[in-house]
Amino acid sequence: MNPVVEVKNLNVTFKGEEGSIFAVNNVSFDLAAGETLALLGESGCGKSVTLKSLMRLHPMHKTQIEGQVLVEGQDVLKMKPKALSAMRGKTVSMVFQEPMLAFDPVFTVGDQIAESVMRHERIGYKEARQRALEMLDRVRIPSAAKRLDAYPHEMSGGMRQRAMIALALACKPRVLLADEPTTALDATVQIQVLLLLKELQRELGMSMIFVTHDVGVAIEVADRTAVMYAGRIIEQGPVQEVLSRPWHPYTQGLLGATVHPGMDRNQALPAIPGAPPQLIRRIDECAFAPRCAQASSRCLSPLPGVNTLAPRWTRCIHADVSQA
Amino acid sequence: MSALLRVQDLKKHFPIGKDLFGRPTQVVHAVESVSFDVEKGRTLGIVGESGCGKSTTARLLMHLIEPDEGRISIRGKEFGNIGGRHPVAQLRRQMQMVFQDSYASLNPRLTIEDSIAFGPQIHGVSETLARQQARDLLDRVGLNPSVFIRRYPHELSGGQRQRVNIARALAIKPEIVILDEAVSALDKSVQAQVLNLLSDLKKEFELTYLFISHDLNVVQYISDDVMVMYLGQVVESGPVAQLYENPAHPYTRALLNSVPAQTPGQSKNYIVLEGDPPNPIAPPKGCRFHPRCQFAKAICAEKEPETVKVSGSHKAACFKLPGSVDHQTYIRLQEVSHEPRG
Numbered sequence: 001m002n003p004v005v006e007v008k009n010l011n012v013t014f015k016g017e018e019g020s021i022f023a024v025n026n027v028s029f030d031l032a033a034g035e036t037l038a039l040l041g042e043s044g045c046g047k048s049v050t051l052k053s054l055m056r057l058h059p060m061h062k063t064q065i066e067g068q069v070l071v072e073g074q075d076v077l078k079m080k081p082k083a084l085s086a087m088r089g090k091t092v093s094m095v096f097q098e099p100m101l102a103f104d105p106v107f108t109v110g111d112q113i114a115e116s117v118m119r120h121e122r123i124g125y126k127e128a129r130q131r132a133l134e135m136l137d138r139v140r141i142p143s144a145a146k147r148l149d150a151y152p153h154e155m156s157g158g159m160r161q162r163a164m165i166a167l168a169l170a171c172k173p174r175v176l177l178a179d180e181p182t183t184a185l186d187a188t189v190q191i192q193v194l195l196l197l198k199e200l201q202r203e204l205g206m207s208m209i210f211v212t213h214d215v216g217v218a219i220e221v222a223d224r225t226a227v228m229y230a231g232r233i234i235e236q237g238p239v240q241e242v243l244s245r246p247w248h249p250y251t252q253g254l255l256g257a258t259v260h261p262g263m264d265r266n267q268a269l270p271a272i273p274g275a276p277p278q279l280i281r282r283i284d285e286c287a288f289a290p291r292c293a294q295a296s297s298r299c300l301s302p303l304p305g306v307n308t309l310a311p312r313w314t315r316c317i318h319a320d321v322s323q324a
Numbered sequence: 325m326s327a328l329l330r331v332q333d334l335k336k337h338f339p340i341g342k343d344l345f346g347r348p349t350q351v352v353h354a355v356e357s358v359s360f361d362v363e364k365g366r367t368l369g370i371v372g373e374s375g376c377g378k379s380t381t382a383r384l385l386m387h388l389i390e391p392d393e394g395r396i397s398i399r400g401k402e403f404g405n406i407g408g409r410h411p412v413a414q415l416r417r418q419m420q421m422v423f424q425d426s427y428a429s430l431n432p433r434l435t436i437e438d439s440i441a442f443g444p445q446i447h448g449v450s451e452t453l454a455r456q457q458a459r460d461l462l463d464r465v466g467l468n469p470s471v472f473i474r475r476y477p478h479e480l481s482g483g484q485r486q487r488v489n490i491a492r493a494l495a496i497k498p499e500i501v502i503l504d505e506a507v508s509a510l511d512k513s514v515q516a517q518v519l520n521l522l523s524d525l526k527k528e529f530e531l532t533y534l535f536i537s538h539d540l541n542v543v544q545y546i547s548d549d550v551m552v553m554y555l556g557q558v559v560e561s562g563p564v565a566q567l568y569e570n571p572a573h574p575y576t577r578a579l580l581n582s583v584p585a586q587t588p589g590q591s592k593n594y595i596v597l598e599g600d601p602p603n604p605i606a607p608p609k610g611c612r613f614h615p616r617c618q619f620a621k622a623i624c625a626e627k628e629p630e631t632v633k634v635s636g637s638h639k640a641a642c643f644k645l646p647g648s649v650d651h652q653t654y655i656r657l658q659e660v661s662h663e664p665r666g
Binding site: 158215244258260265269271 | 373374481483511512513514515516517519520523524538539540541542544545546568578579582583584585586587588589594596597599600601603
């Protein structure tokens with residue numbers, strides 16, 4: 001079966017007055033129907049930039065995008081404006097970290113959901129409102145009929161996040177892009193929203209790309225994970241395997257440095273020394289080498305290519321990949 | 325052993341909105357009779373969700389906002405702005421705070437050295453000595469003084485800035501440091517570095533920490549004792565191991581359970597709470613947690629449960645606990661069926 005999303009050699013560069021930022025560097029991945037991929041990484045690693053490229057949400061005049069982003073065989077990067085806006089919200093939809101910024105504050109939540117349905121499915125206002133009501137019900141917003149006429153600021157954070165999910169799923173997209181949708185939520189609300197997303201994904205049979213910095217969240221939602229560092233995917237594979245037996249020293253370091261239950265409180269945390277590099281040039285060698293205990297001189301020359309279509313791979317010449 | 329820091333019945337209500345006569349129309353019940361002790365050299369973790377009053381409690385302790393009621397004493401000396409109490413300036417020499425936003429808490433126009441040396445000079449240390457100490461501290465928090473003293477906050481990364489904030493807090497040699505979400509904004513790899521630094525500094529300077537965080541794993545790692553807050557009240561407190569392994573309050577149980585498993589392959593049965601934490605403007609009557617509690621009965625909506633002993637210093641406020649005066653009444657009541665709230 002053909003993958004729903006195919007990203008091939010994606011490069012995203014932001015042009016600024018003080019030079020360019022090489023935010024995403026040669027990123028390739030596939031997404032099958034019904035599958036969830038977690039893009040895992042720390043701030044500035046390019047995970048959100050990669051995600052936004054799938055809908056071309058970057059400021060046009062400042063961004064240079066190269067490569068291919070195929071959604072159901074169509075190249076998003078080559079789409080004309082009309083085709084692009086027909087795709088956004090219909091084939092591919094997105095939920096953001098901060099729902100207050102994603103909603104228009106001067107329209108009711110019900111009308112904003114209805115607008116999206118009317119725009120994509122060419123149906124009347126009444127029917128669209130009915131769909132909005134169904135969607136609010138579906139994301140388990142209590143007294144949905146009443147909430148249709150609520151403005152975004154009248155809802156609590158958790159409810160707004162549900163409403164945004166309702167908006168994103170109103171046209172039954174094939175792919176849902178989720179950019180840290182639970183990071184701003186409290187623990188007890190985060191788990192409600194995560195379980196809801198998983199359930200809706202199963203019901204609607206859609207694929208999902210989930211951007212997160214939280215290892216626990218990735219384990220909870222994803223089938224597969226791609227770990228990003230300094231604008232590149234450095235390791236990719238089934239979430240269970242990658243996060244229980246990481247190959248790349250960065251993945252190992254990240255997991256080790258993440259505080260988890262059962263750690264010895266009398267031992268210092270195995271922190272990764274230093275900080276991620278600035279992306280002010282294209283880094284072809286291993287970007288993690290300056291922080292890596294296993295680094296050798298070979299790590300400082302351009303890294304060999306990897307077969308990104310393999311079920312599991314890593315971009316490290318020292319990785320012990322035998323213990324799969 | 326007597327406590328280093330003792331807090332008794334701390335209370336803060338914020339009036340919001342004004343009617344025709346300038347009287348407040350609504351009141352945010354931010355902190356409601358919060359009491360606790362912290363012993364010298366221990367770390368008290370304070371956890372809870374947004375709006376539970378954990379940060380307000382920290383600010384009340386520092387007198388960054390004036391408490392409505394309550395007593396704050398260090399080594400038996402009571403501090404406050406009311407006559408007869410020791411002045412707040414003295415309190416702040418013994419207790420310092422590090423905030424979540426490392427950038428907003430540094431003056432952008434001061435160099436790192438100036439920022440760190442500022443506090444001691446206010447408290448009477450000579451400029452030369454204060455600057456010398458600033459350099460020593462920078463070195464101590466892992467920043468090379470010769471590289472960093474002349475720098476400005478915007479030239480530093482988040483992790484480096486938070487190190488500067490820690491150095492600044494330590495500059496006036498406090499006994500107690502309040503860390504209000506001090507590592508929450510940092511990436512995991514940097515967070516681990518700063519947590520290690522905090523542990524080292526604690527040993528070296530014999531510090532006592534109040535560690536406020538929403539990250540339950542980090543709190544478990546760093547704290548000796550934990551206090552769980554919900555809508556301005558302490559619902560449970562006790563030694564970290566007991567509280568995490570054997571939570572007594574239904575809210576604590578749900579909160580701890582809601583953390584996604586960090587190990588792959590361990591599927592978890594989540595206790596999923598309904599809805600969001602309610603608004604502290606109109607907190608529910610009785611037990612403030614009862615509208616979301618699966619064990620709530622009629623009495624929980626009427627009466628506020630008192631704090632009772634679970635075992636040792638482990639305490640919680642819930643009628644389900646055998647120690648509660650109304651426990652027998654609670655047992656006899658029928659469970660209330662839960663309908664979705666509108």
